[in-house]
Amino acid sequence: MDAPFPFGLPLPTAFYLTVYVVTLVLHVVFMNYVLAGTAALAAAYLRPGNRGTGESTAILKEWMPFMLSGAITAGVAPLLFLQILYKREYYTANLLLFNRWMAILPVLIFGFYALYLLKSRWLTRRTGCIAAAVAVVPILSVAFTGYSWTENHLLSVRSPAFWGEFYGTRAQVYHDPQLLPRLLVWAVGSVPTLVLVLAWQHWYRGTGRPASLARVAGTGLVLVTAATAWYYLATDDTTRQAFVSPLAAPYFAAACLGLLVQSVGWGWVSLSPALDGRKLLVPSLGLVLTVGGMTVCREAVRIAALGPERFESLFPGHAEAFGKGGLFVFLGFFAVNAALIVLVFWLVRHHSVTKPGPSHNPHGTPET
Amino acid sequence: MDAVLYPVNDFGPVMKGLAIGGLGIFHVFTAHFAIGGGMLLCYFQWLAMTGRSKSARAFLDGYFRYLVLISFVTGALTGVAMWFTSIQVSPVTIGLMIDEFHWLWAVEWTFFCLEVVAGYAAFKYGPQLTDRARLALLVLYSFAAWMSLFWINGILSFQLTPGAWLESRSLWDAFFNPTFLPSLFYRTVAALVVAALVAMVLINLAPTFTREEREELVHRAAWLMAPMALMPVLGVWFIAAMPPDSREWIMGGSIAMTIMLNIAIGASALVGGYALFGLIRKQLYINGATATVLCILAFAATAGGEFVREGVRKPYTLRELLYSNAVRPEQVAALREHGLTEIDPYPLRDEDKLPKLNGRPHPHLLTGALVFRQQCSVCHTTAGVNALPGLTRGWDAEMERQNFAKLQQLKPFMPPFAGTPAELESLVQFVEWWEKGRPDTWPDAAADPTEYADRLARIRRWLDEAGPHPALVRAARSDAKGGR
Ligand code: HEM
Numbered sequence: 051m052d053a054p055f056p057f058g059l060p061l062p063t064a065f066y067l068t069v070y071v072v073t074l075v076l077h078v079v080f081m082n083y084v085l086a087g088t089a090a091l092a093a094a095y096l097r098p099g100n101r102g103t104g105e106s107t108a109i110l111k112e113w114m115p116f117m118l119s120g121a122i123t124a125g126v127a128p129l130l131f132l133q134i135l136y137k138r139e140y141y142t143a144n145l146l147l148f149n150r151w152m153a154i155l156p157v158l159i160f161g162f163y164a165l166y167l168l169k170s171r172w173l174t175r176r177t178g179c180i181a182a183a184v185a186v187v188p189i190l191s192v193a194f195t196g197y198s199w200t201e202n203h204l205l206s207v208r209s210p211a212f213w214g215e216f217y218g219t220r221a222q223v224y225h226d227p228q229l230l231p232r233l234l235v236w237a238v239g240s241v242p243t244l245v246l247v248l249a250w251q252h253w254y255r256g257t258g259r260p261a262s263l264a265r266v267a268g269t270g271l272v273l274v275t276a277a278t279a280w281y282y283l284a285t286d287d288t289t290r291q292a293f294v295s296p297l298a299a300p301y302f303a304a305a306c307l308g309l310l311v312q313s314v315g316w317g318w319v320s321l322s323p324a325l326d327g328r329k330l331l332v333p334s335l336g337l338v339l340t341v342g343g344m345t346v347c348r349e350a351v352r353i354a355a356l357g358p359e360r361f362e363s364l365f366p367g368h369a370e371a372f373g374k375g376g377l378f379v380f381l382g383f384f385a386v387n388a389a390l391i392v393l394v395f396w397l398v399r400h401h402s403v404t405k406p407g408p409s410h411n412p413h414g415t416p417e418t
Numbered sequence: 419m420d421a422v423l424y425p426v427n428d429f430g431p432v433m434k435g436l437a438i439g440g441l442g443i444f445h446v447f448t449a450h451f452a453i454g455g456g457m458l459l460c461y462f463q464w465l466a467m468t469g470r471s472k473s474a475r476a477f478l479d480g481y482f483r484y485l486v487l488i489s490f491v492t493g494a495l496t497g498v499a500m501w502f503t504s505i506q507v508s509p510v511t512i513g514l515m516i517d518e519f520h521w522l523w524a525v526e527w528t529f530f531c532l533e534v535v536a537g538y539a540a541f542k543y544g545p546q547l548t549d550r551a552r553l554a555l556l557v558l559y560s561f562a563a564w565m566s567l568f569w570i571n572g573i574l575s576f577q578l579t580p581g582a583w584l585e586s587r588s589l590w591d592a593f594f595n596p597t598f599l600p601s602l603f604y605r606t607v608a609a610l611v612v613a614a615l616v617a618m619v620l621i622n623l624a625p626t627f628t629r630e631e632r633e634e635l636v637h638r639a640a641w642l643m644a645p646m647a648l649m650p651v652l653g654v655w656f657i658a659a660m661p662p663d664s665r666e667w668i669m670g671g672s673i674a675m676t677i678m679l680n681i682a683i684g685a686s687a688l689v690g691g692y693a694l695f696g697l698i699r700k701q702l703y704i705n706g707a708t709a710t711v712l713c714i715l716a717f718a719a720t721a722g723g724e725f726v727r728e729g730v731r732k733p734y735t736l737r738e739l740l741y742s743n744a745v746r747p748e749q750v751a752a753l754r755e756h757g758l759t760e761i762d763p764y765p766l767r768d769e770d771k772l773p774k775l776n777g778r779p780h781p782h783l784l785t786g787a788l789v790f791r792q793q794c795s796v797c798h799t800t801a802g803v804n805a806l807p808g809l810t811r812g813w814d815a816e817m818e819r820q821n822f823a824k825l826q827q828l829k830p831f832m833p834p835f836a837g838t839p840a841e842l843e844s845l846v847q848f849v850e851w852w853e854k855g856r857p858d859t860w861p862d863a864a865a866d867p868t869e870y871a872d873r874l875a876r877i878r879r880w881l882d883e884a885g886p887h888p889a890l891v892r893a894a895r896s897d898a899k900g901g902r
Contacts, residue, residue, distance in 0.1 A: 116534075122494060123527075123530055129501075130523055134516060137509075137513050137516070141505055142425060142509075144502065144506065145424055145425045159492065211763070213763070213764075217425045217764045217767070371516075374517065374521070375521070375588070376520070376521025376522050376589055377521050379521060379522070380528070384524075387532045390558060391531065394539050394555060395539075398551075401550070401551030402546045403547065
């Protein structure tokens, strides 16, 4: 483990870790949109006199159910690989948290339907208080889910002896000094992602004010830097060293560089009166660097927390799973279904009787 | 013994199988509806765009698509919930399945993604699209939804009938196992029926349709139920492909299984009979109340079917690979020499409620409780559904010793006992203690060392007589190898 991720690891382990990280990044992007987006929705409804009428709020309201589906769907893939990589750890944490853990599912279903309610005509006929009450349900359910994942994750890397003790206490809530700072990094880290995706959505519609979007993104970037610093101070030496270990150091550097690129990029974006797709590519690149880099660092932290002996004891299990068939069938269907998903977008875009979406025309097709 | 032991949760009075069964019923019903609903929308779209039905379009733009949307979202989340519940009930089972099938699950996931994207697009943009584009989206959605059934069905049916995989260890033998096809067809038909019935309820509820329009739409929807005529054949096919011992459970060997199967068959027959009779007589009209009753019957059929599906695998969760209590068949003999209670890293939660012996929690009761937790608690409770102390009421300790030692002969849907004679004796003490109302003091079972040694020797003899193998094995294999 003296080489940058994923080199220096046995092939099966490196392979599953890589697909895990890549799919988790996808989950993180959707999850960030949902986490910060539902918070923004709640804030919009809670502000006196505001009934969620702003342009950005309209986009968020429109897209949030789909994005929540996306976060869940995108969560399934890393969940699959997680069970190959850290089977015992993940299952044990699930079992120890028991009802607390299982609660995320009804809670998410609840949050989902609240999102639909928020879009419904029924709600526009209710008082502001009722609307605000409905609007806080999604953020509560999503925040609870995020909290649970962090709690589950931290419990999963504890020692078997600790698990035994924890089981004996019958507790179903796990607390760890790292929990809040870690969660805060996720929470504020979701802001720049949300703003970026939202900016692309605005760009597609020909709406949005670059300066105000950039301001929110900038605030998010400052906050995430501060939260990371707190996390760094609150955590233990093993974790701190994991960031600068040979395994993760290049990725940590990439993540920091990504922050810089995002800041510069947003500065540049804010200069134009309207959103410019080419300029938006810069913070997008920065975001990929940051989220990708941090996801690898997160893995390095877990590996460090488990310790070399425990981590290496997992290798034979990875090798065993690696021997099972089906990879090429997967790759085949992956390609076919990716193409079919593109086809869906194409159908929607080019086969409307009335054109949906963009009021301005970023792609140069004639306006109807 | 290298074994990974997981913490075991107490589901209170609920049998663990019931927890997964209960959720499974809900999940299967919504997921089936999401698949059948897509197909029904395709059919109605085609009726509308070819001018065969005027009112079909109104139906397409109505509430039904909301229901499909809700159900595929709920289906997705309850699908994740099924996964989580399976982990709660048997992490070892799901772990083995993940190792074997992860790429096929990943394939299912790609269809799942397509389903979500196509489903949302059809829902959100459908009414604005050209007819052909809308049909294309609906077909893509239904195809993806059905394909996710296709993949998960192979994985689930493997649990009951691993078939040629046991020898070949080939992924495709595992996937295309003996019950793959009958259960795939069966579920497809079920999906169509559920969708047709729900559609009928909605057609009746919609205020805008005239009586003629309703009749027409109901009649159209009823066509999706025509494949129910195949259900008896599919059922017989499925039962024929089942392992013979599982077949026995549902044919009277286990009362609960047989009742559930009869509910499934009876409810399906009622629904199918009603629809087919009406279709043949060409004057079917199903009003809202009847459609609702038929829906409830379909739900009952689903419930019965899922209960049976979960139940008939006993004593295995993965046939011939893993017992329901996470013991591997090939480990039983070794576990009778060195049991698991000594290496269980998880303490007993109710230790302080046990009587004391020499100032410490009673060692036999403690061990017995651990044995119960490890080996029996997946199917039995201490004081709820299928409670063990209730089942042994009226037995004396010696009967319990002999019957626990020959567990697989007592009821072939139980796995053989997988512990040492001392562990078995402790289990007997534990069950007796419960039967006697958990008194505050309990004698030392080993107070007389010679008598205790004799007792263990008797248990050892019974264990040996019963052997470490399950009472029933696959017919073909026992023929080939002259039995085990
Ligand atoms: C929409 C609500 C959700 C939110 C807000 C959310 C949030 C999070 C967060 C914050 C983490 C990182 C935990 C940490 O490292 O401290 C995470 C990890 C993860 N999430 Fe989600 N999540 C959501 C739903 C889901 C669902 C439904 C699934 C599964 C289908 C899922 C699968 C995963 C997986 C597999 C990981 C990695 C866990 C690990 O490596 O220990 N997520 N999620």
